[in-house]
Amino acid sequence: MLKKHNLTTFSLYEYLKHQNNHSLNLPFFLANNDTYKNAHISFPFRTFTYGLGITYTSASIDKVKIGNIDYEIKDGCLTTIGPGLVCTWMSNYSAVHDTVYFTEELFNGYSSSSFLRSLDFFSHGGRHVISLTEEQIKKVSTLFESIKELKADAHVIPGLVHALLMLVKSIHRELDDKSQTKTTSAREQIIMQFRKLVAEHYTEQKEVSFYASRLHITPKYLSEVLQGELGKNGKKFIDEFIVMEAKSLLKQTTLSIQEISNFLGYEDASSFTKIFKKLNGNTPTAYRAEE
Secondary structure (H helix, E strand, O other): OOOOOOOOOOOHHHHHHHHOOOOOOOOEEEEOOOOOOOOOOOOOEEOOOEEEEEEEEOOOOEEEEEOOEEEEEOOOEEEEEOOOOEEEEOOOOOOEEEEEEEOHHHHOOOOOHHHHHHOHHHOOOOOOEEEOOHHHHHHHHHHHHHHHHOOOOOOOHHHHHHHHHHHHHHHHHHHHHHHOOOOOHHHHHHHHHHHHHHHHHOOOOOOHHHHHHHHOOOHHHHHHHHHHHHOOOHHHHHHHHHHHHHHHHHHHOOOOHHHHHHHOOOOOHHHHHHHHHHHHOOOHHHHHHOO
């Protein structure tokens, strides 16, 4: 637990900028393979910014959990996260990479920031980790080199980051087009829509039947799809999502257990504690006290 930092306002973006002596006034931050060495963040954390990174080479396969989905980050992987997602580094990320973190403020006076919210790969239900071709790696790397070279020019950086986003959007569109030809595309769509719905409604709706109804399928079929693709049924996915959100609140805020319980949609703290202990093995209070 980061006792030296204000947990009420803890932000990975600001924390990394502080750790790397980067100006907190600039609306973006560049990270590389040296950035995370002294970060020591092992708990689930909620993101407040946008992040886009490419892994070039790694001595081992790194693992990350983004929005309750486990991903393996290998050579040539592109990773995207957006505000509101809860993430966990499941290994010490030490790969050679380039990553840019930024806020909507980066595009003030340049372009409407609303386009950011139209990019599915930043949101719940999106593909947050994909593998790139050699040609795609070269294109992304070229833009990162320009961003690194011109990072001090506030007039140029918004355009370069925007160009990077449009390139990544194009790459995802190509991937979507290929997926449409696969027999698994229907199942993938169900999972993507289910994930979005859970993120929107988990505080009020915790039963599989609600989500199945919204997807116009039976609860049994929804759980079969999730079990086959993710290795867990619908109820377990929902419970794990809630517990991951809870872990973020327990570590990043000073909210009481009762307040967190209410925030997550439980009428009393005992119900929340019961499901938390069932999935995590200890109580919310004990988890918060862990270093």
